[in-house]
Amino acid sequence: MVRFLARRLAGSALVLLGLSAITFLLARVIPSNPAAMYIGPKARPDDIARVTHQLGLDRPLPVQYITYVRDVLGGDWGTSIGTKRPVLDEILGRLPATLELIIAAMLIAIPVGIALGVLSARWQGRAPDAIVRIVSIVGVSLPAFWLALLLQILFFRQLHLLPLTGRIDPNLRFSTPISPVTGFFLVDSLLGGNLTAFVDVLRHIVLPAVTLAAYPTGLIARMTRSAMLEALAQDYIRTARAFGLRDRLITYRLALRNALPPVLTVIGLTLAYALTGTFFVEIVFNWPGLGTFTVHALLNVDYPAVMGITLFGAVGYVLINLLVDLGQAWLDPRIRLA
């Protein structure tokens, strides 16, 4: 396992180096005038000349790249043009809100998706299977930003059940403030014993989390179904049946466990989807996370911020893939011994 881990870590390091090169190229080579890009639409010629020198854009590209990598490793990700604050601080400051949303969505998607997939496989070719197939295809076909609007109409405008936007009622910030520990409002409010805030935060997170969960749920359900069918067709399942083992034991203990590795891969994929999917959900629900920041940066050509987020997202993606590989190796010894 240690050798497997070392090999995978080395591979990830190489990929990260490549990713930094792509991010660098995107920001410095594709735009015809990176300095003008860097300053923004209101750049004047003398500003451009100054910034060109300041950023070292007048030096050879390889030198620029090495400087960029050194700065990134040293924690200097540049300064956001929009907020005038360090990009890394902006990203890390908004990360908890986004992570809380993604985790909430996955806490819905993983159990529901796996349950639907198992149900579908057990009733293959019958009514539950057909229904789950439709539900999962609908799940992967819904535009998140549109589903978000529909949920707002239904639960806010029609039913008056849930709040329209935001992460917490602004008034609560004064009446019963949450003391920050982890940055996750749900966790922090519980730690502080602040039940009023907890309920309010929960009510705010329901719609965005459900919206973000739609696609992963559909994908996980489909993968679980086909992995379960494959597992159930194996000889050892027939043997188990011949020995008269109970159906429930066969389904959950024997088949599901062996169906998990491909499901884990899909969970990794959907996590990566959630990383960008959350941007659109955050915009509609005015969620104060990375998404709102990113979209603002993209539209205002806030180049340091765009570079930072692209790199950050790519690093997150590489980490997710690494975790998925390690999880698979843990579930399936054949992988780590190969």
Place this chain on the structure above:
Amino acid sequence: MTTPIVLTDPVPVAIRRRAFLPADPLGAAGTLVIVGLILLAILGPVAAPYPLQGTGTANVHEAMLPPGPGHLLGTDQLGRDVLSRIIVGTRNAIGVSFAVVGLAIAIGVPLGAIAGYRRGRIDAVIMRATDLALAFPSLLLAMAIVAALGPGLEHAAIALAISWWPWYTRLSRATAASLRERPFVEAARAIGVSDLRIIFGHIIPNSLSPIIVQATIDIGTVILAAGSLAFIGLGARAPEADWGLMVSEGRTVILDQWWIPTFPGLAIFIAVLAFNLVGDGLRDRFDPRHQR
């Protein structure tokens, strides 16, 4: 993001006979929708009840009318018929998605076929590049590229194609690697057919079915992605008729004039659903065996 191919099991005949559904009614419905969308895309404004409003001409004295007899799906903030705008917008959605997937296939499939057939160093180089491109979440990469190129429909299409090709490289490499050991390829090699002709004349034509399945699903996914880019302002620009852009323009009035963003979003949903249903049906037909 690209949906991975989920392969289904061979259905034993006994089970198939008492299957709940006939052959594939959903796939058939999806095909009908796709044919309709392609027709609308070809006809364009001609098919719209109000062609001028469809292409963008304002009609302010009829602004924000709810759905009714004159305007089946209502009118938007500038008084334009929402149905006409949706019909005109079909051309964008279908055009962009076909172009993106076509481009991704044109880049990805030959690279994958070469890698899988030739193996060795060229395989290593192509696949490392592919892994690297796949290390970015596709949509995030597309967003960064559009930001570098500047917003706009063409740029969004280019960006999406750039972030989509690696999936096809991976797919066609896998089939090419298995095809190269087959007798007909060995025979071609034995009688001295050049590698290039083997790749383009034998390998690629014989690896098309998984590619067609993936492409069908991807067209839906790209419609969704292009709509998402337009929704955040990185795709088509006003006054163009574009589904994602229409949802974005109507978002501010969602609580009062709900029809303005709801119907264009519904159009995206139906189009994506249709391609997914057909892709799903094709997958069941083309990949009856276990494949990983």
